[in-house]
Amino acid sequence: MRNRPILQMVVFVVVGSIIGIVLALLIPWFPSKGSVQAGNVRTLYTVLLIATIPIFVLVETVVLFSVWKFRMRPGQEEMDGPPIHGNTRLEVVWTAVPAILIVSLCTYAYTVLRSNEANKTNAMTVNVTTRQFAFEFSYPESGGKQVISSVLYLPDNRPVVFKLRSLDVIHSFFVPSFSEKLDAVPGITTTLRVTPNVLGTYPVECTELCGAGHSLMRTAVRVVSPTAFASWLRAQPANAPPPIGTTPPTVTNAVPGYGAPSPGGPSSASSASSSASSGSTSGSSSSSSASGASTSAAAGKTVFTGAAGCSGCHTLAAAGATGTVGPDLDARLKSDCATAASKTARGATLQQCIQTAITKPYAYLPTGHSAGIMPSNFAQRLSADQIQALVSFLASAAK
Ligand code: HEC
Ligand SMILES: [Cu+2]
Known part of the structure; x- marks a missing residue:
């Protein structure tokens, strides 16, 4: 036995x-x-x-x-185990x-x-732009118009290719119900493929600790029938302002790695511009033309309406801009710059005030506006010439 x-x-x-x-x-x-x-x-x-x-x-x-069978019993304290060599x-x-x-x-x-x-045929591309602390989804294949949404809409049973970008730090795009997750890394575009196949609404989360508001960086994905998706897309306004708290799509053209790879390097934001058209002049060409004061102001208008995205957030008649996220620059710029608090924080002259407002946006906050919305990295993203051009343009355009 x-x-x-x-x-x-x-x-x-x-x-x-x-x-x-x-x-x-x-x-x-x-x-x-x-x-x-x-x-x-x-x-x-x-x-x-x-x-x-x-x-x-x-x-x-x-x-x-x-452990149980070969345990030491009383009286065995001094004994050695049997000499086993091995068992091939x-x-x-x-x-x-x-x-x-x-x-x-x-x-x-x-x-x-x-x-x-795997690459699937008939895949639809959706751009996912991440920033502290929001997701923004844009649909390049929406019949020539620029559709941007803070909620992700997807048609049922159609393969989707997500192009992930980040405007600031590393984020991670995760839809638990899709069982797929990928990081969005500043400077590069990462690709994630998903084929949603069950109708419903599921959470979207950022799963990379990306700052103080990380836990709030959530939104929803709605998987709807292809016809419902088509009519949603049709109902979206063309060139709509971006959802509050997200950077307008034109700004993202200036982000390294955003859009088609451009041979001019990260700072040349010429490709992939849809609504900005000729406005997205690359850094070098606008700075070389910015010599005299008037050409400088003209170059400033180009930057304002172009890749920097100022016109997505600000109203300014001289630039044909109608954004409403930031202060109306026609109505307020001069008087805001004339307040004592602004003079202390941003400098006494109109030029100094504008320059500081662009390079250190939260040094002084105009009444009714809060920090964290105007991008704070224009000093790095724009060349000194481009900023100078913006300052001359705004100083001459402000009423
Ligand atoms: C994402 C939206 C957004 C973008 C893009 C943006 N701004 Fe702003 N801007 C704001 C907000 C919000 C404020 C007010 C709060 C603050 O100063 O940060 C503001 C403030 C300003 C002010 C001060 C206005 C005042 O009345 O004191 C100036 C000048 C300005 N922006 C210029 C620009 C220029 C030039 C660009 C492009 C290079 C630009 N902004 C891009 C949202 C934006
Ligand atoms: Cu995040």
């Missing part, structure tokens, strides 16, 4: 594995399923659970059995079996990854 303990262990392992697998499959590990990719990931996890639980139960059973057959088995298991699980996981990341 030398084999009795082994038999008992085998029974124990089989029964324990079955109970363990049933329990593990009963646990709802994942949020509701919303995409083709999520289905693949879920199947992968089920296979992993079924493969790993018996191994766990086997190892623990042998460990506990040995056992060693071959416990090396080969795990090796085969790991190689096959890795191969399977790799095929799932490949299929989830």
Whole structure:
């Protein structure tokens, strides 16, 4: 009866594995399923659970059995264990079996990854622009108009290619129900592919600690029928102002890595401009023409209406700008700059005031406006000449 303990262990392992697998499959590990990719990931996890639980139960059973069976009994304190050298057959088995298991699980996981990341035909591109602390979605394929939304709308059963960009720090775009997640990294464009296949509304979260407002960086994705999506897209205003708190799309043209790669390097924001048209002059050409005061003001208008995105947020008749996010520069710039508090914080002359307002926007906050909305990095993003041109342009345009 030398084999009795082994038999008992085998029974124990089989029964324990079955109970363990049933329990593990009963646990709802994942949020509701919303995409083709999520289905693949879920199947992968089920296979992993079924493969790993018996191994766990086997190892623990042998460990506990040995601890119990070979424990030291009274009177054995001085005794040594039996001199065992090894067991070649056992060693071959416990090396080969795990090796085969790991190689096959890795191969399977790799095929799932490949299929989830595969290029699908008929895919729709959606640009995801992240910044502290919001997501902005824009739809380049919306019939020639610029559609921007703070809620992500997607048609059911259509592959989507997300192009992720960041305007400031690293963020991470995560829709738990899609089982897909990717970082948005300043300076580069990252690509994520998802095919939503269940109608519904799911949370979108930033999963990279990106600053004080990180926990608020959330929005929703609404997967709707293709016809509902088409009519939503049609109903969106063309060239609408961006959702409050997000940077207008024209600004993103000046962000390195945004849009089509441009040979002129990060600061040349000439490509990928849709609404800005000729306005998005590259840094070099506008600065070379900015010599005299009047040409400088003209260059300033170009910067104002172009890639810097000023006109998306400010109203200014001289530039044909009608933005309403920031102060109306026609109505307020002169009087705001004339207040004592502004003179202290931004400098006494109108020129100094404008210069400071552009390079250190929150040094003084005009009544009714708060910090954190006007981008604070124009001093780095624009050349000194471009800022000078903006200052002359605004000083001459302010009424
Ligand atoms: C995302 C929206 C946004 C963009 C883009 C933007 N601004 Fe502003 N701007 C604001 C807000 C909000 C304020 C008021 C609060 C503050 O000063 O930060 C402001 C304030 C100003 C002021 C001071 C106005 C006053 O009445 O005191 C000036 C001047 C100004 N912006 C110029 C510009 C220029 C030039 C650009 C482009 C290079 C620009 N802004 C881009 C939102 C924006
Ligand atoms: Cu974030």
